[in-house]
Amino acid sequence: MKNFARSLYATTASPVALGLALSLIATSPAHAQDAAADTTTAAEKAQAAQEAAASAQDAAAAAQQAAAAAQNAAGEDIVVTGIRASINSSVAQKRNNTSIVEVISAEDIGKLPDLSIAESLSRLPGLATQRLDGRANVVSIRGLAPDFTTTLLNGREQVSANNNRGVELDQYPSELLNGAVVYKTPDASLIGQALGGTIDMQTVRPLAHGKRTVAVGIRGEVNDLGKLNPDISNKGYRFNISYIDQNADGTLGWAIGYARMKSPTAEERFNAWGYPGGPDGNLIIGGAKPYVKSNELNRDGLMGVLEFQPSDRVHTTIDGYWSRFKDDQRLRGIEFPLAWGNSTLLPGYTAEDGLVTSGTWSGTEAVMRNDVVHRTSNIFAAGWNTKFMATERLTLEADLGYSKLKKTEENLEIYLGTGRGQNVGDRETALGFEMRNNGGIIFNPSLDYADPNLFVITDPQGWNSCGGAVPNCQDGFVNTPKIRDQLASLRLQATQELDGFIKSVRVGANYSSRKKSLDDRGFVLTSENYPADTPVPSDYLYDPVSLDFIGIPGMVSFDSWEYYKDGNYTLTDEADWTPGRIFNDYTVREKVLTGFVQANFDQDLGQVPVRGNVGLQIVHTDQEGSSFYAQVVGGQTESTPVTDGDKYTEFLPSLNVTAELAQGTFLRFGAARMLARARMDQLRPGGGVNFDSSRRNNTDINASPWSLDLGNAKLRPLMAKTFDIAFEKYFGKGGYVSVGGFYKRLENWIYRQSTEFDFTEFEVPDGGTVATRLGLANQWQNGRAGKVYGFEASASLPFSTFTPALDGFGVLASGSYTKSRVREGGADPISMPGLSRWVANGTAYYEKNGFQVRASARYRSKFLAEVSGLSLARDRVMAKSEVILDAQVGYTFESGPLTGLGVLLQGSNLTNEPFVTYYNDDPRQIRDYQNYGRNFMAGVTYRF
Incomplete structure (x- = not known):
């Protein structure tokens, strides 16, 4: 608890302290009062139009229109822009929505403040991100993992780049987005409801924007870990340009934007295989895979919008978005098979509290890795x-949407060692080690790992025999998964305005069709010179790469990608003898028809204005999964296609009520039944058949020779009844305080369960007799329920609310507590993936007279992380708590020949916070210790 309190204090107090310190340089009170007075006129006009909007998107459009109108009306008046304009717009949308929502708005066209939309979202109350390669990648809402949330773009559900449902948000350039709304409580007309919440990313609407704007920005970027690998730079850049305009009549508007990113990330990573039982009952490290990794992320994004409103009766909008994301990685390190390898722990080791923390291994045949990853989406x-x-009084609406994704990957592993097949020989192979308090291990080797005459191209561990045909054949490996995802939708609705308590009724239907497939392939690489060991040709060699962070000064480094492309390996499909590669494949098809009816009400009950909505969704789903049964017979994989599926209908009622207890004081209540569909990989119906010949004469099903890991295309979705309550107080320009709580009662949970399975259709692999054809299938199934509940608090405090002398200063802060209780069968309750009990965010800012300073910190307590394991499988491990600190400072010229020009300096992960996961609820048993370094950017923007 002390550690939590200290982290929470650092997260919220540090930005607040910065804001207070900046107040010492505030301009004179008189000047501040003049500016505040000028700003009030424009802001009040903007707020009046905003309050007329009935939904978050309508509010956003109204805010843009009002801002433009106010600027024209004000003439020489000062109009709030930048951070404060973003806050004002976000708070106005939050206030005017009938649902409980969180909102982020761009400070200006092409100017969300963070490196990605994921990082911007992570600053909202109750939201948290999980980092991948040092960048925010996916978002959890209220402790529920990304697979339990839905992401929309302009109200339409989006495809995902991973092998499940969670959308990887770093594929959406923040420069092309105008903001996002996170729905924590749904209404009946919201398509894409989910247990955690729904994220709706939004692009600009040119007619609402109301004026011609051209915005250009360019920034350079550097990572302070330096150039860890010789073939990937630690420097990059970002460039964006946007153009928005409309015709003279204001009936036709258009917007186009392009964003280019070449961003470096770096990583020093220590990875442990696990901690098995060792000497004297102590646990000991089973193996380690430390390496340095360099990434170059290349992303091109293009956005276009065409908006046409020839009259007050017709309004049509066409919008498009395209993104290409290329991730090039180089990983160089050394894999040490220790307790789970051919190593021997020598006497004289040290153990503390049941864990061996230092000692010396002998006989270690290390596997040197020169790996390459090419990933394109x-x-x-x-x-x-x-x-x-x-x-x-009657409005008809039609919305047609389509999105698709294609992702390819080449994950290349190239091995070096001292000899083929654990050929240690009589060399001295002492490997000292000592566990560090902050994570990872320092090694003290007797071998020179930078010697290219000692370490040659080979299969050092004899990891593969290519199905028994070729011993010690694995000189490398390449994974080549491919993902395709496409989704089409059509929504029709009608809204009838009424008199009385019910102000309007909306009825409609949405039909969507989605098809997603995974083709998982892997190939063993065998050197063309097999069985001879091959020295690395000198023309491929680089200077040795440093592994100082684990105590090893250098290792052999070479251009393994070019060596591979030059035809120096033969490829053997692992699927020929490994069934897992076959049944990993899947195709899932979903056809979803959603009908909805929603009544919107607005009425004074006595002296209290009450507004909101009540409605019902009826969701009919037709799902089908295709995969394979696979087993090894006679050393070869045999596969049988299988297709299965189900149809179901669910009823999802919802209610949202907002009572304005006093001017600017709201009490909100929400109740709903919500749905989240099973993961895609859980819906594949196939599986891998295993046969244990030593049990062939058993008739007891619990000791049967047959077993099967199986998916389930008949899985029903996760369902939950949810209740929300929130108290909100709004004041000044962009100020508010909010507290609330929520409770989600899960009707079911999906986890693996053992059930009886008839194996009559499968061959006995060795052709012999067997006593039974019954066995156990370990299958994904719907099971017992659970609950998730928590509390949230957030505030936006512009200091000008308290005194004009502090105009321009402000603080944003939020905190949430979430707890879950879910059981998988009769086991003890588990933590839900992605759930941090405590999440806190704090931002302090100063913005006035062109100056802009901001510092932000976000904290999340430990959580159950889902990380990639072998063959795209998911591993669940605990992740340590973390505090991420970012800051930026800038200046924009507001007059003179440089008007519109801005300069900016940004720093992310300023405290160099690592991402750490561990085993067995013991932080000493590190699985991964990932040190990303700090990223700094400097650049200019120009808007006219």
Whole structure:
């Protein structure tokens, strides 16, 4: 608890302290009062238009229109822009929505403050990100993992680049987005409801923007860990340009934007295989895989919007988005098979509290790795929305959407060692080790790992025999998974305005069709010179790469990608003798028809204005999964296609009520039944058949020779009944305080369960007799329920609310506590993946007279992380708590020949916070210790 309190204090108090310190350089009170007075006129006009909007998107559009109108009306008046304009717009949308939502708005066109939309979202109350390669990648909402959330773009569900449902948000350039709304409580007309919440990313609407704008920005970037690998730079850049305009009549508007990113990330990583039982009952490290990794992320994004409103009765918008994301990685390190390898722990080791913390291994045949990853994702999304006012009170709407993704990957592993097949010989192979308090291990080797005459291209551990045909054949390996995902949707709805308590009724239907497939392939690489060991040709060699962070000064480094492409290996498909590669493949098809009806009400109950909505969704799903049964017979894999599926209908009622207890004081209540579909890999119906010949004469099903790991295409979705309550107080320009709580009662949970399975259709692999054809299948199934509940608090405090002398200063802060209780069968309750009990965010800022200073910190307590294991499988391990600190400072010229030009300096992960996971609820038993370093950016923007 002390550690939590200390981290929470650092997260919220540090930005607050910065804001207070900045107040010492505030301009004179008189000047501040003048500026505040000028700003009030424009802001009040903007707020009046914003309050007329009925939904978050409508509020965003109204805010843009009002800002433009206010600027024209004000003439020489000062208009709030930048951070404060973003806060004002976000708070206005939060206030005016009938659901409980969180909102982020761009400070200006092409200017969300963070490196990605994921990082911006992570600053909202109750949201947290999990980092991948040092960058925010996916978002958990209220402790529920990304697979339990839905991501939309302009109201339409999006495809995902991973092998499940969670959308990787770093594929969406923040420069092309105008903001996002996170729905914590749904209404009946919200398509894409999910247990955690729904994220709706939004692009600009040119007619709402209301004026011609051109924005250009360029920034250089550097990572302070330096150039860890010789073939990937630690420097990069970002460039963006946006153009928004409309015709003279204001009936046709268009917007186009392009963003280019070449971003470096770096990583010093210590990875442990696990901690088995060792000498004297102590646990000991089973093996280690430390390495240095360099990434170059290349992303191109293109956004286009065409908006046409020839009259008050017709409004149509076409929008498109395209992104290409290329991730090039180089990983160089040394794999040490220790307790789970051919090593021997020598006497004289040290053990502390049941764990061996230092000692010396002998006989270690290390595997030197020169790995390469090429990962490419292409995303395309488009939509066409048309609204038609059939009468003054009846509006018809049609929305057509389509998105698709194609992702390919080449994950290349190239091995070096001192000899083929654990050929240690009589060399001295002492390897001293000592566990560090902050994670990882320092090694003290007797071998020179930088000697290219000693370490040659070979299979050092004899990891593979290519199905028994070729001993010690694995001189390398390449994984080549491919993912395809496409989703089409059509939504039709009608809204009838009414008199009385019910102000309007909306009815409609949405039909979507999705098809997602994974083709998982892996190939063993065998040197063309097999069985001879091959020295690395000198023309491929680089200077040795330093592994100083684990105590090893250097290792052999070479251009393994070029060596591989030059045809120096033969490839053997692992699927020929390993069934897992076959049944990993899947194709899942989903056809979902959603009908909905929603009544919106607004009425004074006595002296209390009450507004909100009540409605019902009826969701009919037709799902089908295709995969394979696979087993090894006679040393070869045999596969049988299998297709299965199910249909089901769920009823999802919802209620949102907002009572304005006093001016700017709201009490909100929400209740709903919500749905989250099973993961894609859980819906594949196939599996791998295993046969244990030593049990062939057993008739007891619990000791049967047959077993099977199986998916389930008949899985029903996760369902939950949810309740929310929130108290909100709004004041000044962009100020508010909010506290609330939520409770989600899970009706079911998906986990693996053992059930009886008939193996009559499968061959006995060795052709012999067997006493039974029954066995156990370890299958994904719907099981017992659980609950998730928590509390949230957030505040936006512009200091000008308290005194004009502090105009321009402010603080944003939020904190949440979330707890879950879920059982998988009769086991003890588990932590839900992605759930941190405590999440806190704090931002302090100063913005005035062109100056802009901001510092932000975000904290999340430990959580159950889902990380990639072998063959795209998911491993669940605990991740340590973390505090991430970012800051930026800038200046924008507001007058003179340089008007519109801004300069900016940003720093991320300023405290160099590592990402750490561990085993057995013991932080000493490190699985991964990933040190990413700090990233700094400097650049200019120009807007006119």
